[in-house]
Amino acid sequence: MPEKRILLKNCGKIDPGDISSYEAEGGFKALEKARGMSPEEVIAEVKASGLRGRGGAGFPCGAKWELARKAQGEEKFLICNADEGEVGTFKDRYLLQHDPFSLMEGMAIAGYAIGAKKGYIYLRAEYHYLIERLTKSISQCKEKGYLDDLDLEIQEGAGAYICGEESALMNSIEGKRGEARYRPPFPPTSGLFKKPTIINNVETLVNVPHIILNGFDWYRQLGTDESKGTKLFCVSGDVQRPGVYEMELGCELKELVVEMAGAEDVKWVQVGGSTGAIIPLEMLERVLSYETTLGSGAVMVFDQSRDVVDFVYRTMEFLNEESCGKCTPCREGTEVMVEILGRLVNGEGVAGDMEVLQALSDTMKLSSLCGLGQTAPVPMLDALKYFRGDFENRISQSVFLRSLKTVNG
Amino acid sequence: MERDQLLGMIKEEQEKGGHISERAMSGIAQTLQLPIGDVYGVTTFYSFLSTKPLGRHVIRICKSVPCFLQDGVMMAAAIEKELGVSPGETTSDGRFTFELTNCIGACDQVPAMLIDDEVYGDLTPEKIGEILNSFD
Numbered sequence: 001m002p003e004k005r006i007l008l009k010n011c012g013k014i015d016p017g018d019i020s021s022y023e024a025e026g027g028f029k030a031l032e033k034a035r036g037m038s039p040e041e042v043i044a045e046v047k048a049s050g051l052r053g054r055g056g057a058g059f060p061c062g063a064k065w066e067l068a069r070k071a072q073g074e075e076k077f078l079i080c081n082a083d084e085g086e087v088g089t090f091k092d093r094y095l096l097q098h099d100p101f102s103l104m105e106g107m108a109i110a111g112y113a114i115g116a117k118k119g120y121i122y123l124r125a126e127y128h129y130l131i132e133r134l135t136k137s138i139s140q141c142k143e144k145g146y147l148d149d150l151d152l153e154i155q156e157g158a159g160a161y162i163c164g165e166e167s168a169l170m171n172s173i174e175g176k177r178g179e180a181r182y183r184p185p186f187p188p189t190s191g192l193f194k195k196p197t198i199i200n201n202v203e204t205l206v207n208v209p210h211i212i213l214n215g216f217d218w219y220r221q222l223g224t225d226e227s228k229g230t231k232l233f234c235v236s237g238d239v240q241r242p243g244v245y246e247m248e249l250g251c252e253l254k255e256l257v258v259e260m261a262g263a264e265d266v267k268w269v270q271v272g273g274s275t276g277a278i279i280p281l282e283m284l285e286r287v288l289s290y291e292t293t294l295g296s297g298a299v300m301v302f303d304q305s306r307d308v309v310d311f312v313y314r315t316m317e318f319l320n321e322e323s324c325g326k327c328t329p330c331r332e333g334t335e336v337m338v339e340i341l342g343r344l345v346n347g348e349g350v351a352g353d354m355e356v357l358q359a360l361s362d363t364m365k366l367s368s369l370c371g372l373g374q375t376a377p378v379p380m381l382d383a384l385k386y387f388r389g390d391f392e393n394r395i396s397q398s399v400f401l402r403s404l405k406t407v408n409g
Numbered sequence: 410m411e412r413d414q415l416l417g418m419i420k421e422e423q424e425k426g427g428h429i430s431e432r433a434m435s436g437i438a439q440t441l442q443l444p445i446g447d448v449y450g451v452t453t454f455y456s457f458l459s460t461k462p463l464g465r466h467v468i469r470i471c472k473s474v475p476c477f478l479q480d481g482v483m484m485a486a487a488i489e490k491e492l493g494v495s496p497g498e499t500t501s502d503g504r505f506t507f508e509l510t511n512c513i514g515a516c517d518q519v520p521a522m523l524i525d526d527e528v529y530g531d532l533t534p535e536k537i538g539e540i541l542n543s544f545d
Contacts, residue, residue: 087473087512125457126513128526158416159457161511175415177454193413236475236516243517274474300474300516314474318511324454 001251003260004222004230007206008246011098016133019140022101028146030209034109042113043069046208048216050228055081055164055201056272056296057371061208064198067188068114071196078116078150079192079199080107083124083169085161086273087318088298091232092202094244096130099206100137104146106205109212111150114198119152122169125159161322165370166199168324179326180370203232203297223249227289235261237301247288254284257301265303268386273298274315275375278308278382308387309394312380313341319376330373333364337380344391349398354384354391410441419452428462456510464499464506466544469523473512479519485509487534491541504544 014021022028034042047062068076080103084092095103107119121134134154141147160178162168167181170192191197207229211219222229227249233256236242240262247256253271257263269279271288272295279286279293288294302311320334337360340353361377368374384391415437422433429452438445452458470476470485485496488507492500499506515521518530529540 084514085512088475088516089512090514090516093514124514125455126510126523129528156420158420158455159510160455172416173413175411175413175417175451177450234516236519237478242475242519270474298516300478302478306478311474314477318473322511 001248001255003245004248005246006210006222006230007095007102007203007232008099008244010102011094014099014101016098016100017136019101019137019144022099026213027101028105028144030213031105031108031112031146034112034212039069039113039115042109042212045216046113046211049211049219050216050223050226051204051207051211051219052227052290053201054203054207054231054297056086056294058290058294061200061204064188064200065110065114067186068116068196068198071189073196075118075195076114076116077192077195077197078107078111078114078119079166079169079173079197080119080121080205081164081166081169081199081201082127083122083157083164084127084202085124085164085322086296086298087315088234088236088270088273088300089296090234091244091297093127093130094232095202095206096127096134100134101141102206102209103202104137104141104152106208107152108141108146108150109208110198110200110205114196116198117149117151119150120155120173120192121152122155122157122163122173124157124163128156131156160324161318162324162370162372165372167370169199170197177324179324180372182369224287224289224291226291227294231288231294231297233288233297233299235299235301238266238303238306239263239301249289249294250287253279253286253288253293253299256288257284257299261299261301263301263303267302267304267306268308269302270300270379271298272296274318275372275378278379278386280386308383308390309341309344312383313338313345315379316341316376319372323372323376324370327367327369327373329364329366330368330370330376333360333368333373334376336360337377341380344394344398347394347398347401349395351395351399353395354388358384412441412443415441415443415448415451416455419448419458423458423463428459430460462499464503466504466525467506467508467523468541469508469510469513470496471511471513471515471519471521471523472509473516475512475516476520481520483534484520484522484532484537487537488541491538505541 043065051061052058157163163172163178168178172178187197233245271293276295277293316337320338323330325331434448438448496509520532521530
């Protein structure tokens with residue numbers, strides 16, 4: 001399966017600072033078509049396409065829009081989640097840099113469909129350098145009348161991974177600490193300022209114009225039964241050609257990392273970001289889809305020289321730093337995991353460490369408030385499953401090191 | 410003035426004063442009719458906001474996995490050597506504050522760092538020296 005450039009078709013081709021170059025490539029034709037349809041028809045089209053959220057959770061987009069459309073109340077909000085904080089993910093940045101107008105068109109259509117008059121682009125502080133480009137795109141869209149029905153504003157974050165989680169993101173826009181909220185209520189019924197709210201990832205929204213313009217039948221031909229369309233993958237780590245690759249869903253991991261990105265001597269690949277699954281070399285023929293493994297689209301490749309215990313420690317350190325601290329299982333669980341993994345890394349492991357990690361993981365998965373805590377143990381559990389020997393070695397080395405100290409002391 | 414202005418006001422204060430002082434926090438709290446603890450809570454939640462004075466330029470070296478795999482640690486060491494400060498510290502001349510940060514979304518140009526709002530990728534210790542020299 002070669003690369004399939006649909007979302008990326010304009011990247012490198014148009015001038016991202018000039019709306020007319022986007023229009024010359026057929027830009028805003030989808031919005032024109034959508035405005036000729038009823039909002040319900042637009043939602044039906046997106047629903048029938050099978051488009052699912054590209055931020056990682058994979059919730060059916062059309063169904064979410066329908067909930068917001070039907071929700072009570074005049075005031076509704078549309079939020080584009082451009083808080084791309086997931087480790088190893090840079091596809092949204094790529095889209096915003098090279099084709100910001102596609103996002104504006106997707107948002108204009110989404111706003112029309114759900115009945116939102118106010119829209120936000122929540123941009124992470126690390127991407128501050130994109131503000132000028134986005135502001136310029138918005139003003140060009142306004143001049144041309146493409147945003148007549150949607151007042152679009154850029155809201156900037158201030159450095160917090162958790163704000164990519166939708167409820168934390170809304171708290172951040174409301175001027176609060178970016179802590180996750182209890183759910184229900186869910187955002188389509190009660191979200192930002194307790195009003196019906198739709199939050200979609202940049203990539204999800206960029207899919208929308210293509211669906212409207214070409215129809216759901218066309219879109220459904222791409223992908224697998226449960227995963228329609230293409231996906232942007234961000235390949236990084238031990239590869240010769242890191243970058244953003246657009247592939248039809250259902251492509252093989254091996255094709256992506258070995259043939260396209262040029263990985264050699266692979267030991268494992270982490271798919272989906274810091275809380276993503278670990279795929280060892282033996283399973284490299286794994287298909288990438290919502291049914292199997294997907295997440296945010298981050299694909300980090302590790303070669304044979306890498307140590308899995310070091311990697312898991314570093315990942316857990318990240319999650320511990322970025323835990324919002326609101327719920328105990330995540331706040332304390334990541335803390336204890338960092339402590340245990342740190343001991344293993346430093347040759348101070350003890351028998352029983354693996355069992356404690358396992359038990360703690362089960363608790364965190366079951367009882368954490370949001371996706372961060374629920375999925376934080378995933379890479380560690382996978383590492384324990386596929387590379388148990390590496391952990392056992394660390395423990396026996398620790399025991400050996402201590403025995404030397406006893407002899408000498 | 411509403412509560413949703415808070416984060417913007419804090420950021421503005423940081424841009425103006427280089428950091429968010431206690432005096433600034435209490436001023437914002439009064440303007441928005443909020444407990445000062447709320448202002449402090451928000452300020453200290455976000456990693457790009459600082460209650461300590463920052464240097465004229467803030468260097469943020471990415472320490473996340475893709476950069477780490479490509480000698481990110483060596484780049485942090487190069488900056489330490491060049492400036493004589495450890496992560497979290499500011500040079501005595503007030504020129505740079507040096508921090509470690511989590512993924513900045515530049516994993517296709519590792520190792521990478523942010524200086525103020527600008528990304529510098531494909532770093533080497535030599536390149537870092539040149540880049541730092543270009544700042545006042």
